[in-house]
Amino acid sequence: MLTKRSQVLEESITLAIASLANELKAKGEDIISFSAGEPDFDTPKAxxxxxxxxxxxxxxxxxxxxxxxxxxxxxxxxxxxxxxxxxxxxxxxxxxxxxxxxxxxxxxxxxxxxxxxxxxxxxxxxxxxxxxxxxxxxxxxxxxxxxxxxxxxxxxxxxxxxxxxxxxxxxxxxxxxxxxxxxxxxxxxxxxxxxxxxxxxxxxxxxxxxxxxxxxxxxxxxxxxxxxxxxxxxxxxxxxxxxxxxxxxxxxxxxxxxxxxxxxxxxxxxxxxxxxxxxxxxxGECDQDIETMRQAFEKRRNVALEILEKIPNISFYKPEGAFYLFINIQKIEKDSMKFCKKLLEEEKVAVVPGVGFGMDGYFRISYATSEDLIKKGLERIAKFIKNYN
Ligand SMILES: Cc1ncc(COP(=O)(O)O)c(C=O)c1O
Structure with missing residues (x-):
């Protein structure tokens, strides 16, 4: 019944993970989500x-x-x-x-x-x-x-x-x-x-x-x-x-x-x-709001980098912009979907598998969330990686 054209479309993996994380949160689970592709700041007043x-x-x-x-x-x-x-x-x-x-x-x-x-x-x-x-x-x-x-x-x-x-x-x-x-x-x-x-x-x-x-x-x-x-x-x-x-x-x-x-x-x-x-x-009326947000993201990036640098067996490029980190886990697990599912089930941290971005053996975190949650979530990831089997 459907056109071939419509059937080639995959579901957006980022939106799917974000909505799964929200669902689990709504059920009362202690989920930390690094999946959002959006700022956690409110829209400027102007x-x-x-x-x-x-x-x-x-x-x-x-x-x-x-x-x-x-x-x-x-x-x-x-x-x-x-x-x-x-x-x-x-x-x-x-x-x-x-x-x-x-x-x-x-x-x-x-x-x-x-x-x-x-x-x-x-x-x-x-x-x-x-x-x-x-x-x-x-x-x-x-x-x-x-x-x-x-x-x-x-x-x-x-x-x-x-x-x-x-x-x-x-x-x-x-x-x-x-x-x-x-x-x-x-x-x-x-x-x-x-x-x-x-x-x-x-x-x-x-x-x-x-x-x-x-x-x-x-x-x-x-x-x-x-x-x-x-x-x-x-x-x-x-x-x-x-x-x-x-x-x-x-x-x-x-x-x-x-x-x-x-x-x-x-x-x-x-x-x-x-x-x-x-x-x-x-x-330009909102430039100051945008600059405040940018500075917060830069600080959060630095907080995240400091923790990630101490985790063995992973590597990553130091981002210069946006609000993501793309982490290489090839030494630990090549199947990024398996890694991310397990991370969500066992440590309640939502991240996006690299396969969605065309690269298995990686995952993406978004640091568009509070410094506290960044620290807490990355500590869970560090523990998960240490015990990964
Ligand atoms: C690289 C890139 N381009 C475009 C978009 C889409 O943005 P919009 O919300 O304006 O449709 C996104 C959103 O995640 C993005 O990451």
Whole structure:
């Protein structure tokens, strides 16, 4: 009965683990969850106030499909202010989260047998979106000691006449590594004489540590500006994951027009209230809230690293951004699903198996939780690893 297309989709492993952990918690079990892909901070006050004001004003009508002009202008301002990117408001579309932006771009760009290059480990949804579009994910794995970032040389080898899209994610989920400007320029040089579109997922952009510089791929030069779709949103850096606000900006008029048509025939505009609420987050009114959150994450990362460094037989890349740690347990267990299930059953700690990110023998923790819980949970993990058999 179902289409083949719908049957290729796997369930999101991160969402599944998070909901299992919540279920067990609701039953009264002492679960510590490191599975969340969202900040534990509340949404900033200015955003809530903007939403309330919009409701009071009566904003319940349909809006233009790509977004109200005020929010498109706010995205334009944000991209100029933070990323030195010049986009017209007609080159921006707001979507139901960055996941929706990515999904729609892939639907409009990729068809049967088109190849999409995905650096591994990857965010869980990239290959699923490509498979749904009947494309072929092509995985490249960088070196662990370099945060699994791919090199220009690796990219060159992976490109074929069928390559349509390159997925880039910096700061990355699940590793937290950040591509430096020099590395991006080298990648850009390889792409120069191709028609490859770069989907640059910059959703963790404001969460960078140790003063690591963030560079938007599109901002490198004229060529990258033309070939890149800049994708971002407010789930992580605006502490508003449940509100569902994402956006895309591109100089590719055909793509923008196709996405507008796809959105117009599926979701229509995103929730009108959220469009008004997003404006203060985009124009800088919440920068202090975001900075407070960033500092807390950096501190928690350091707390987590201090404990993890003492655990034998594991290794990990020191993250420079986002709020994850991707831990190598190959010396202990190659089957990450088995490891994570056992950890949840025996020590009541929820983490996400690496297999969901395309890499078995690893697990991901999210440190978007309190320092106390980080300490308590990591101590349980240390004990579990010590006695693992
Ligand atoms: C790398 C990456 N891109 C995109 C998303 C989706 O974000 P949104 O909540 O805006 O759909 C996530 C969420 O986990 C992510 O980790």
């Amino acid at each position: 955003i809530k106030n903007a939403a309330i004001a919009a409701i009071e004003k009566g904003c319940g009508k349909y809006t233009a499909v790509p977004g109200i002009k005020e929010v498109l202008k706010a995205v334009q301002t944000k991209l100029k202010k933070d990323n030195a990117l010049d986009y017209e408001t007609s080159e921006v579309v707001v979507n139901v989260g960055a996941k929706h932006s990515l999904f729609q771009c892939i639907e409009c760009l990729v068809e049967k047998d088109d190849e999409v290059i995905i650096p591994t480990p990857y965010w869980v949804s990239y290959p699923e979106m490509v498979k749904f579009a009947e494309g072929k994910p092509v995985f490249i794995e960088g070196l662990e000691k370099n945060g699994f970032k791919i090199t220009a040389e690796q990219l060159q080898k992976a490109i074929t006449p069928k390559t349509k899209v390159l997925m880039l994610n910096s700061p990355s989920n699940p590793i937290g590594s950040i591509y430096r400007k020099k590395e991006l320029l080298e990648i850009a040089e390889i792409l120069k004489n191709t028609n490859i579109v770069v989907l640059s997922d910059e959703i963790y952009e404001k969460l960078s540590y140790d003063n690591t510089e963030i560079t938007a791929f599109a901002s490198l030069n004229e060529d990258t500006l033309k070939r890149t779709v800049t994708i971002n949103g407010l789930s992580k850096c605006g502490a508003m994951p449940g509100w569902r606000f994402g956006y895309m900006a591109s100089k590719n008029k055909e793509l923008i027009s196709a996405v507008k048509r796809l959105q117009g025939q599926s979701t229509s505009n995103i929730c009108s209230v959220i469009q008004y609420a997003a404006i203060p987050a985009l124009t």
